[in-house]
Amino acid sequence: MRDSRFKITTVTPNPALDKVLWIDGFQTGKVNRVVEMRVDPGGKGINVSRFLSKLGKHTRATGFMGRGHAPFLIEQLSRESIETDFVDVSGYVRMNLKIIDRVNGCETEINEPGPAVCEAEVSALEDKVRLSCEDSSVIVFAGSLPPGCPTDLYYRLIALANQRGVRTILDASSDALREGLRAAPFLVKPNLQELEELFGTRFQRDTEIIDAAREIVRSGVKIVVVSMGSDGAIAVARGWSVGDSAGEGAPAKGSAVPVRAWRAFAPEVRVGNTVGAGDAMVAGLAASLARCDDIATALKFAVAAGSAAASDPGTGQYSVELARHLQSEVVLTQVSS
Secondary structure, eight states, X not given: OOEEEEEEEEEESSOEEEEEEEESSOOTTSOOOEEEEEEEEESHHHHHXXXXXXXXXXXXXXXEEEEETHHHHHHHHHHTTOEEEEEEEEEEOEEEEEEEETTTOOEEEEEOOOOOOOXXXXXXXXXXXXXXXXXXXXXXXXXXXXXXXXXXXXXXXXXXXXXXXXXXXXXXXXXXXXXXXXXXXXXXXXXXXXXXXHHTSOOOSHHHHHHHHHHHHHTTOSEEEEEOGGGOEEEEESSSXXXXXXXXXXOOTTOOOOOEEXXXXXXXXOOSOOTTHHXXXXXXXHHHHHHTOBXXXXXXXXXXXXXXXXXXXXXXXXXXXXXXXXXXXXXXXXXXX
16 A cells, blocks of 8 residues: 655656666677666666655656656656656657676676756756655655756755755765755765765775764764665764754754764675665665654665665565565664764
């Protein structure tokens, strides 16, 4: 049964078709025979909505949508009970190609840039986000930005949602992440590589990751969850409950605030396709945020959801039952300051 008490909106500026090819002994510069193939709707926010729908959550997907391939994507999302409200743009939805070599386990990704957008289309998306604030408890902003899109798009959209009291989640990289952080989203989920890029350094120890996440929290973000693939995740938060009121506000930059850190170790699973595993984590966090779960519950389920997604060969696919089962296998410890 679908939960109609709240709606979680996802914003995907650069949707995609995720095409996965399985090849035995992939060789560059050679003719390769495909053993197996599948195509799924893609783009980080869209993946989040697909996972949320499996959890029975009422979710809306918005963003920019190239008219080419759009009917296929919209139809697929509709079949999964996902409401859609995209800004139509000219051009084709981008194709993300992933080649999985079943012999050596190597994965190769080739991602297209996506169709260009103009300022009028950016304004149209702002209008859609503004309307979504009226019936959404959480809005997730996720993924890369298409050509022509201002690097401060996430900053503008998150600030808009913050002004209306809607909790926001940001999952982005590079300049899009850096600019989005200026608006102090409620929760941020970088992976380890994105966090290292943000700080311009490599982290060798968990304590260094925690210190970096703590710095982001002190800048105004409520919760930082750093995903680390099969190594699990690290969370740093101001307060204990992810449902603490956004109205409590972001502290002034540089102010001393109590923060806590947790380390979650992921259970072992047989990997089928890692694309979308991080998005499953974001979906778990968004659902927990809407339910006002505590950090321990939220982090354990998010890590379990990511593990369940990684074990499935599809993109945006996972077994809710497996995720629930794996949740009990996630080892969680609180890290002392």
